[in-house]
Amino acid sequence: MVSSKGSSNQTSGEASQLIDRRITELADWRGAMLARVRDLIKQADPEVVEEWKWRGVPVWSHAGIICTGETYKAAVKLTFAKGASLPDPNGLFNASLDGNARRAIDIHEGDEIDEAAFKALIRAAVALNGSKKTR
8 A cells, every 4th residue: 555645655564664663763752652652543443554754754544644643852742633623522632722623642751641532532533534524
């Protein structure tokens, strides 16, 4: 499978290898956190497609982008492409709250993830991508 527009044309397997390499290169809490959220995304959606876009950003998709996984010095940022349209009853979104479409979760060293709420958010994003009523 070839990634969609804006990608570097990696297959899902190649993208997965690049994400593996990023996790290994980080070699600190950010790598461990990126690996953890990746695992939770795969648990929530076993059919998720991994992509590598924009010169080095891990992306998880299913009928459209679910979220990206960027790493910064002080945070792992998970940006949900259609986050503003997703229910967030547990208040996971804590960044990019003013945007019209996107919402993000910034995870800092020592932060815990509400795994059940996170997986529910992933499933909601997949359902929204698959609905015919997306904006």
